[in-house]
Amino acid sequence: MAKLNLETVRGMRDFMPEEKILRDEVIGKIKKVFESYGFAPLETPVLENIELLKGKGQYGDEALKLVYDFTDKGGRQVGLRYDLTVPLARVVAMNQQLPKPFKRYCIDKVWRYERPQAGRYREFYQCDVDTVGVDSPAADAEVIACANSALKAIGVEKFVFRINSRKLMNELLTDAGVPKNQIVRTLRILDKLDKLSKDEIAKELRAFLSEESTNELLELMKLSGDWYKISKTIKVCGDTQKIIEEFLNYLKSFGIKNFIIDLSLARGLDYYTGFVFEIEAGKEIGSIGSGGRYDTLVEGLIGQKVPATGISLGLERVLCVLKAKKIKTKTKVYVVPIKETAKAIEIAEELRKAGINCDLDLSGRSVGKNLEYASKMEIPFAILVGEQEIKAGKVKLRDMATGSEELLTVEKAISNLKQ
């Protein structure tokens, strides 16, 4: 027998039941919150054509290297989706008749061809909400409020929204002497502030900016906290000031207090045009989500202006914060036939019809082995079905934690288990 490669594909992994049960539960809660905000589900294929993934105005040069792309059997250039936003933009572009606003959520896998590291995989989940067709900053505030409610609903308590405005940064960078055609490059360097030292950043900036501009930018990067304080130390144009204040008022209406304005937040993707956000869960964990406004992404595809904004939670990052206990099983009771398999099957079917998750030994092993299995699987109850019990028209219900047993009718056992 040739030795097979039984590993998962590099950078990918399996989610075993006890992890998957927890993940599904968390996803279910997030989904419920997303729906409570009027977002509807959309699903797109895992593959996209390369023109969409690598087109100008989508992700930008840095990200392009990370697209997991290949030539398929038909000679087509395709790639696994890099995020959930660009496929959404394609759907909006293909379906221009869609009533606006188009509010969609999507909780699904994305792929990035990064160097696999401990805890970093090439295949992971994003949980996105996006509002397409509203240019009011109220929509930006709403996606933040929705992400805030979703995180609270799953038990994440400590996090803060870092917020900046791409528009404001464009103005400030221009004022600091950055030429227009170097703004994106500059932002991309500033985006590395959490990875590189200030000296390294300064060095990269000095390669194309004056000493004075570089210093001014580094000063700007220090500004974070309350907008009204920040805005006193910088020069902001009236329109930008107005839209930021409007946005802050909307955040207040939504009850959002856990945020700061942070001029050091750049966000590396090309497609952002307005407010950008990042959700920080402390120094150790870092970012658990991000988003922003991308008013020109759809325009780049169909030449028609369609404003849009959205936010994305990284499921793996969020689960890191949660550190929730894995859930070993959703099975409530394990039915153990003592020779009487036919009768045990009938009882198991009764339990299932009553809405109780129930497993059953079908391999004919001993009672001892079966109780050992139920205990290992952390199934809370067992029901024993033997000749004696059948004669008495009853079953034995065993509490696996205490070991206590009761002889009950099936109906009584069901009502006890349902409590």
Add this chain to the structure above:
Amino acid sequence: MAKLNLETVRGMRDFMPEEKILRDEVIGKIKKVFESYGFAPLETPVLENIELLKGKGQYGDEALKLVYDFTDKGGRQVGLRYDLTVPLARVVAMNQQLPKPFKRYCIDKVWRYERPQAGRYREFYQCDVDTVGVDSPAADAEVIACANSALKAIGVEKFVFRINSRKLMNELLTDAGVPKNQIVRTLRILDKLDKLSKDEIAKELRAFLSEESTNELLELMKLSGDWYKISKTIKVCGDTQKIIEEFLNYLKSFGIKNFIIDLSLARGLDYYTGFVFEIEAGKEIGSIGSGGRYDTLVEGLIGQKVPATGISLGLERVLCVLKAKKIKTKTKVYVVPIKETAKAIEIAEELRKAGINCDLDLSGRSVGKNLEYASKMEIPFAILVGEQEIKAGKVKLRDMATGSEELLTVEKAISNLKQ
């Protein structure tokens, strides 16, 4: 601007919200039934190494052509998963410490590089349950019962399980003069009975079998219905007879009556070793699911015998049978601010906290436009928030179907909406 290819990748498609809502609902119900039978969720990556997908003893020659495979950026030969069974076998092989039985379900996408046709896509969903580690036919009966309950739970009423035994067929084919090394080839030809005419099948068989063998096989193919009648017309070895009768008794215990034994059911995949099943939903729709026992699949990977059986529902086929009405929205109420956006946001947040799915206009359009939108989206209720209502400490709740309106406190509106 260069014209972009905005199509989905060939053979793939988007699920728009009104379709996705329905799909999620159906998946949710299936999942609940799978869990009620003690199956636990498992998730594997979308990509698998080519050795696993194309190894001997997995799918067989016919299927191999359909694996959506490619060389990735790192020079790795990989492929999108062809089904959910072989990845499960890999997980079992990689995790030999898993307590047995390992009962897992998986509802996820698979890919086949078929010629795209109307209604046939290269990317589609399967819903699988599998029991690994039990060789009793009780486990075969259980996966059938579980599929039966799942189909009933989502409203599929008319279907029948066609059942055959690969072991029985091996014996009958041998008796009919088929050489051992031609059995798989013969079964693969017989598997095309629903696609080719009898004459075409006969011609293919005559290429390597005698006229007598060919005729005997075609006679066998006519046998379907009640096992006790069939078994009188064929020669069955004692062990095989015993295991089939045992299996039929288990089906009875599970309350399964909608089945026939059908000797014309072959199942094309190489990995089946025992009972094979197909779920038929009438002539027009055809098969909506299939499965069987594959006792040697894991053995082929690790050289250790691990019995296994499973069944798979084709979600798209099942939805075809259901013909269920699409669900346009899960939003219960649309909040319309009449200038009072801040107050409307607060009310929307109250509704959401009360568990009511609620959308809200943030674009500042007119009341008329907003009601038109709510009506187009089929949102059943609207809440109007204007200066007058706020002064009265109330909101106007509008039934979108009848147009009737009531002035109510937010609390009262919530309790009305929750009924």
